[in-house]
Amino acid sequence: MNIYKPELVEIMDIIQETPDIKTFKLQFVSKKMREEFSFLAGQFAEYSVFGEGECTFCIASPPTRTEYLECSFKIAGKVTGALNKMNKGDIIGLRGPYGNHFPLEQMEGKNVVFIAGGIGLAPVRCIIWNVLDLRDKFKDVTIVYGARSVSDLVYKRELEEWKKMDGVKTVVTVDPGGETPDWTGEVGFVPSIVEKVAPASENSIAIICGPPIMIKYTFPVLEKLGFTEDNMITTLENRMKCGLGKCGRCNIGNVYVCKDGPVFSYKEMLELPQEY
Amino acid sequence: MKLMKIEKGNLSKLMEHLKKDNFRVIGVTPDGKRFSEKFxxxxxxxxxDTPPTSISFKEHFFLKTEALFYYKNNNGAIDLKEPVIDERKTVVIGARPCDTASLPILSKVFNWDYADDFFNRRVENSIIIGMKCNYQDDYCFCNEVGLSQNSExxxxxxxIPDGDAFIAKTITDKGNKFIEEFAIFFEEYTGNPPAENKNGHDEKKFDYESVKKWLDNNFEHKFWDEAGETCLSCGQCAFVCPTCHCFDIVDEQCGTCAGVRAKNWDACQFSLFTKHASGHNPRDSREKRYRQRISHKFKYYNDKFSEILCTGCGRCSRGCPVSTDILELLEEIDQIAHSTTN
Amino acid sequence: MDQLRSVCRQAISENKAAFIIGYTEDKHHHLKPFIAHNVEETEKLTFNCNAVNNLAVFIHRFHNPSQGKIGIVLKPCDLKAINALVQENRVKREDLYVIGVNCSGVVKDQNKEFSKENTQIKCRSCASKTPAWFDVVVGESAEFELPEDDMAILMKQIDEMTPEQRLEFWNAEFEKCLKCYACREVCPMCYCEQCIADKTEPRWIESSSTTRANFTWNMIRAFHQAGRCIGCGECDRVCPADIPLSLLNRKMGMVAFKEFGYRHGTDMNAPTLIGTFSTSDHEEFIR
Structure with a gap:
């Protein structure tokens, strides 16, 4: 078997989330793949634009919804630039799912706190819907999401949806200066908003995804609130090529982020060499 | 294990015969530089008793550029085609223990969970005729990484050289079958079993265990600042190495709507190796990259796959543009480790 | 080598240089680049016929005028690289403290004694055994017998080839290339912030190591060195595949001299060939 050969997927729909972030709704071309493909929240895939190459991002739709696969990407380099030029009906490649996943079982019966910044909401969105689709298994759900400005907020429609849900506390914030005159949400950086929201740490687990700087300053806030090191979960976004634990690019110490990760608890992260 | 004997003249004849028989035969080029069909x-x-080749034989199993598949875009309809692999049986002759040992070492990373068939098929399709080594210089350290000049x-x-002949020891079933198939070139060996003669040196140049232990605890240490200071960040060391296996995956366009996706050698010393699209680079200095090279070989790979990612061949040191000697650095680590524990 | 060490010691203690880029001897009795950061470390500096590296390549990395002058040990041939880098505005003369060494040739193989046969190719056409300029100079140069210039012989052979034969020759050479980029990294004249080989948007050079892509890479590097190469031969020395890379640069340099009477790196005050526009240029298109 050729582990490097992708499956073909068709772009069924494109959603312009922000000026530089898009979401693709994807469907496998092969009927067999449509039926057989399964994954767990937190796993990622390699997406190809033939002629440009591959790039790595998480699967942003939950495993509980199988009609489409969704991914969200920010235009940053060569391949994401090429993806940006693709249209509805175009064919791209997909290899995956790869990597480990969020500890759904560990989360069951607990209060779940989701904290995300910018496009970091993509992997978190996957697990949020996963949790909400199996609502009875979890206790209180808190979502804290922030972006640089109002126009940089992704999944806007879903943020509104979550706000209206019972038993889900959704707080959306933008960085100071990023607000618009009609903005009714919070203004402030994610870590300080988390401090303000102060989710209870008793029987709780937190999932944190976003820019490294946000993650760095959110951990101490959660620690202060009483979250233990193994109840703070994040993802690492190292540069990857193969996704298969071979090419040697994503290694941090003896850990292959693409296979042993991308999901790590804060406890696991502290054991890694500080090289990410 | 079976012992046979083959005269030098018969070995040449066997190689000629194999070539005619549509085998791909790989030996050492006349300049002694590398392994090639043009040997x-x-x-x-x-x-x-001559030095090992400057470039390891890895390039025949893990290709410097490997076509993964071809793609064609016919007005939006994508067609993917598997590459054609040279299916000829391969015989590699004259590889020393510090080359042959790399295959089982590399097999670990190419086969955990996902099997890289490009590598596997080439290895499965090959008969590796290794040879005992009697060479030893200041760069060699096969003993120190758990191998020896007798490693099979x-x-x-x-x-094993025996006057004007070689004692041929069969190590695998594949080797056994090969000797049976080409029995006319071999004769029975009636002498005593070849002695496991001693290596060139008894005293170890460094103690791997103490180096490993030091690496376990010294990710931050001023040693690293000095070790990588004059490194030029080229890929010489990785590309001549029998065990370095990092790679890149790229698309190469042929015309506007067709091309190939290829897997190319890459090296952790290149400054762009770990650079993110955002501009962030976890290993943004030569010192960090050099630490990665040593740590990957002598710590991380062993932690993960219970193998040292080095055969002690010394190629990287002999060829380094700024004469960085990996053995010297390992000896230095060993010394630091001892001075701090005593 | 006491003279070298005392000069370097003085340079640092008297603040003539912040640090010294020089050579040190390793356990194989080979010389390798070494940075002496303080007076104590100057004790490790040395120089002899094993000093093959062109240290000018380190200028790019350590060039930080605010920290003080860079002290650098240079052979007469390597000094040409400094001239060229001054010409190309990469470094200022006044930011350097040049410790010139009189040279009697360097070896090809550091494992063997210096001999007529065991000399670097570049020594075979070298006319300057003493540095053209310096802040301080050490050592003595001795006359030595020069063997035939193999590169000149090879160039003559290639000149006599038909274009088809030449293509075949270079294809066979470039097929061996591993794309380790040691040639680029060791070259004092290859200092682009981002090499064209690393650019991906768009990708100018295929990053694969096929004969075609290797050909493109090596030819583009040769073109970028046209009239710029100072002939230190470091690319030849470090190539793990033994490709005679400097042959291309040398040929280009000869063409530049024939057409324009220009040799790069001989005069640090001269305008560069590529950077100069002249209304008396004999090519019409450029006027």
Missing amino acids: DETLNFMQS KGSDIFL
Whole structure:
């Protein structure tokens, strides 16, 4: 078997989330793949634009919804630039799912706190819907999401949806200066908003995804609130090529982020060499 | 294990025969530089006391550029085609233990969970005729990484020089079958079993265990600042190395709507190796990259796959543009480790 | 080598240089680049016929005028690289403290004694055994017998080839290339912030190591060195595949001299060939 050969997927729909972030709704071309493909929240895939190459991002739709696969990407380099030029009906490649996943079982019966910044909401969105689709298994759900400005907020429609849900506390914030005159949400950086929201740490687990700087300053806030090191979960976004634990690019110490990760608890992260 | 004997002249004849029989035969080039199908037909390289080739034989199993598949875009309809692989049986002759051992070492990373068939098929399709080594210089350290000049690791057949002939020791079933198939070139060996003669040195140049232990605890240490200071960040060390296996995946366009996706050698010393699209680079300095090279070889790979990612061949040191000597650095680590524990 | 060490010691203690880029001897008795950061470390500096590296390549990395002058040990041939880098505005003369060494040739193989046969190719056409300029100079140069210039012989052979034969020759050479980029990294004249080989948007050079892509890479590097190469031969020395890379640069340099009477790196005050526009240029298109 050729582990490097992708499956073909068709772009069924494109959603312009922000000026530089898009979401693709994807469907496998092969009927067999449509039926057989399964994954767990937190796993990622390699997406190809033939002629440009591959790039790595998480699967942003939950495993509980199988009609489409969704991914969200920010235009940053060569391949994401090429993806940006693709249209509805175009064919791209997909290899995956790869990597480990969020500890759904560990989360069951607990209060779940989701904290995300910018496009970091993509992997978190996957697990949020996963949790909400199996609502009875979890206790209180808190979502804290922030972006640089109002126009940089992704999944806007879903943020509104979550706000209206019972038993889900959704707080959306933008960085100071990023607000618009009609903005009714919070203004402030994610870590300080988390401090303000102060989710209870008793029987709780937190999932944190976003820019490294946000993650760095959110951990101490959660620690202060009483979250233990193994109840703070994040993802690492190292540069990857193969996704298969071979090419040697994503290694941090003896850990292959693409296979042993991308999901790590804060406890696991502290054991890694500080090289990410 | 079975012992046979093959005269030097018969070995040449066997190679000629194999070529005619549509085998891909790989030996050492006349300049002694590397392994190639255009090898020295006089088999002059079948002397065990000459230096190893400058470039390892890895390039015949893990190709410097490997086509993964071809793509074609017909007005939006994508067609993917598997590459055609050279299916000829391959015989590699004259590889020393510090080359052959790399195959089982590399096999670990190419086969955990996901099997890289490009590598596997090439290895499965090959008969590795290894040869005992009698060469030893200041750069060699096979003993220190758990190998020796007698190591049969990775060989299917192991040749031991015996006057004008070689004692051929079969190591694997594959090797056994090969000797049976080409029995006319071999004769029974009636002498005493070859002694496991001692290596060039008894005293170890460094103690791997103490180096490993030091690496376990010294990710931050001023040693690293000095070790990588004059490194030029080229890929010489990784590309001549039998065990370095990092790679890149790229698309190469041929015309506007077709092309190939290829897997190319890459090196952790290149400054762009770990650079993110955002501009962030976890290993943004030569010192950090050099630490990665040493740590990957002597710590991380062992932690993960219970193998040292080094055969002690010394190629990287002999060829380094700024004469960085990996053995010297390992000896230094060993010394630091001892001075801090005593 | 006491003279070298005392000069370097003085340079640092008297603040003539912040640090010294020089050579040190390793356990194989080979010389390798070494940075002496303080007076104590100057004790490790040395120089002899094993000093093959062109240290000018380190200028790019350590060039930080605010920290003080860079002290650098240079052979007469390597000084040409400094001239060229001054010409190309990469470094200022006044930011350097040049410790010139009189040279009697360097070896090809550091494992063997210096001999007529065991000399670097570049020594075979070298006319300057003493540095053209310096802040301080050490050592003595001795006359030595020069063997035939193999590169000149090879160039003559290639000149006599038909274009088809030449293509075949270079294809066979470039097929060996591993794309380790040691040639680029060791070259004092290859200092682009981002090499064209690393650019991906768009990708100018295929990053694969096929004969075609290797050909493109090596030819583009040769073109970028046209009239710029100072002939230190470091690319030849470090190539793990033994490709005679400097042959291309040398040929280009000869063409530049024939057409324009220009040799790069001989005069640090001269305008560069590529950077100069002249209304008396004999090519019409450029006027």
